[in-house]
Amino acid sequence: MSILVVTEQRDGKVKKASYEAVRTAAKIAGEMGTTVTAVLFGADEAAAKGMGGYGAAKTLHIADDRLNLYANGAYVKAVAQAAEKEGSDVVMMPATALGKDLAPRLAVRMDGAVAPDVTDISVDGGDITAVRPVYAGKALIKVKINSAKKVFTLRPNVFSAGEAGGDEAAVEAFAPELGDEDFVTKSTGTSIASGKLDVTEAVNIVSGGRGLQGPEHWQLVEGLAEVLGAATGASRAVVDAGWRPHAEQVGQTGKTVSPNLYVALGISGAIQHLAGMSSSKCIVAVNKDKDAPIFQVADYGIVGDVFEVVPALTEELKNHIGS
Amino acid sequence: MNIFVCVSHVPDTTTKVQVGGDGKAIDPAGVTYILNPYDEYAVEAGLQLKEARGGEVTIVCVGPDAVKETIRKGLAMGADKGLHVVAAEPRDSFGTAKAIADALKDRAADVVFCGRQSIDYDGWQMSGLLGEMLSIPSVSVAAKLDIAEDGSFTAERDIEGGQETITSKLPAVISAQKGLNEPRYPKLQGIMQAKRKPIEDVEPVPYENRVEVLEMSKPPIKEAGKIVGEGPDAVKELVRLLHEEAKVI
Numbered sequence: 001m002s003i004l005v006v007t008e009q010r011d012g013k014v015k016k017a018s019y020e021a022v023r024t025a026a027k028i029a030g031e032m033g034t035t036v037t038a039v040l041f042g043a044d045e046a047a048a049k050g051m052g053g054y055g056a057a058k059t060l061h062i063a064d065d066r067l068n069l070y071a072n073g074a075y076v077k078a079v080a081q082a083a084e085k086e087g088s089d090v091v092m093m094p095a096t097a098l099g100k101d102l103a104p105r106l107a108v109r110m111d112g113a114v115a116p117d118v119t120d121i122s123v124d125g126g127d128i129t130a131v132r133p134v135y136a137g138k139a140l141i142k143v144k145i146n147s148a149k150k151v152f153t154l155r156p157n158v159f160s161a162g163e164a165g166g167d168e169a170a171v172e173a174f175a176p177e178l179g180d181e182d183f184v185t186k187s188t189g190t191s192i193a194s195g196k197l198d199v200t201e202a203v204n205i206v207s208g209g210r211g212l213q214g215p216e217h218w219q220l221v222e223g224l225a226e227v228l229g230a231a232t233g234a235s236r237a238v239v240d241a242g243w244r245p246h247a248e249q250v251g252q253t254g255k256t257v258s259p260n261l262y263v264a265l266g267i268s269g270a271i272q273h274l275a276g277m278s279s280s281k282c283i284v285a286v287n288k289d290k291d292a293p294i295f296q297v298a299d300y301g302i303v304g305d306v307f308e309v310v311p312a313l314t315e316e317l318k319n320h321i322g323s
Numbered sequence: 324m325n326i327f328v329c330v331s332h333v334p335d336t337t338t339k340v341q342v343g344g345d346g347k348a349i350d351p352a353g354v355t356y357i358l359n360p361y362d363e364y365a366v367e368a369g370l371q372l373k374e375a376r377g378g379e380v381t382i383v384c385v386g387p388d389a390v391k392e393t394i395r396k397g398l399a400m401g402a403d404k405g406l407h408v409v410a411a412e413p414r415d416s417f418g419t420a421k422a423i424a425d426a427l428k429d430r431a432a433d434v435v436f437c438g439r440q441s442i443d444y445d446g447w448q449m450s451g452l453l454g455e456m457l458s459i460p461s462v463s464v465a466a467k468l469d470i471a472e473d474g475s476f477t478a479e480r481d482i483e484g485g486q487e488t489i490t491s492k493l494p495a496v497i498s499a500q501k502g503l504n505e506p507r508y509p510k511l512q513g514i515m516q517a518k519r520k521p522i523e524d525v526e527p528v529p530y531e532n533r534v535e536v537l538e539m540s541k542p543p544i545k546e547a548g549k550i551v552g553e554g555p556d557a558v559k560e561l562v563r564l565l566h567e568e569a570k571v572i
Binding site for chain 1: 334336337338339340342347349360361415416417420442443444445446447448449450451452454455456460461462463464466480481482483484485486487488489490491492495500501502531532533534535536537538539540541542545547548549550551552553554555557558559561562564565566569571572
């Protein structure tokens, strides 16, 4: 009956996107007269109990060393077994790299379907309806899953996790039945640049475009990002030119982001770029062309040369944040 | 190697999306359709694998007659033949995967490539759906791929803030990320040859969409904000506004 939420941790720390999913599921569960059961792979018992602070009644804690690294076959089987045990027809998870990989296999295993990367979810006459951006955010569709089993992935940074409350989730150790055949496909390790924030997880983003004129000027973007505690992003033009890696590309063929603050430096604002960032809560643009389309979506704009404006802005913010 | 590449027929990225008359899908009037950009990496991966190991590459697409044009783009790049699952009505991701899985199940695929997402419905689901339906491994968002002679392979997939190394073995479904390779441009000769390459039509099993679109809408139009000023002199006022009005710093 309960809504199952698949949560993720990295280095023992539960990801914020997972808390967002638990909190959101708890709201939906409340309206449907049921509760939330979190599934936690790895981490410790404190983390499992801590799910209660975000609204989970119970946590199925899977402490199996073979699952410390992602293996989609084994994860699918484990979650499907958890759903069966809990009688859960609805499974939610964050639309992270892991969630996006896991959800479709899980949906087929459960004979259901996925509504992916949703940005709004509600209960409407007893049915769950969800809204998700399509065409890279140029349109939204409201959808309903008609199969009995339903999987939703929730876009990170869109739903609020809220503050952790004092409640603890009831923790139940859960040992899924897994065989060697479930580990044919497995992660053998990850390489995460330490201290580097990903644009999809960042609260603030500073992005640079062609206006920076060359990769040697990227320290302007990085300097401002450092002051704001922001991740760095890039326009497609800059990635195609080889100045920056594709992982930083924001836009239709890159990543879709919705940070609190998005600062666009020397980005004119091609429609493909706007599609990936226009849902940011506050957008600042610096561009020397006053007619650049980026100013159509920016909350605040400065018309000027990035080489003059950005150092001044970085300095002013340093003083402001320092005081 | 028996290589299949699943492609999607999608509106060009510069399309200004308008909601169509039924309020549930876009208005196709005036829209130019292209081979989904991520699928170009998938086609290239298929072609490179064929060049290294031999075999043939089949381009697969589900949709109405118009998608043949997109299959031909893959053939023009160098694929050998097409497989068109003729579905006149739009299908959700599950239904599209089901149509492909049914078409492929008796064709002994060694590897199935697709793009990480189609840029219309942005589902990121195809590799996982197909892998599970065909009961073979799947790896999504592969930015690097190294397939050994014995069929075991290593892929690097992009994850938040870095990469994850995945090992698995063929047969498998692999979705391609930008960076996996540099897709070739079709040459004139390839375009001419593509017209004569065979495209097999297959009928899918009827399917009722599991995910129902209730309505499509345009996101609320953001009003253009204010130009705070020109040049570095405007910086002080900008910081004040970010702090006092927007409250983001």
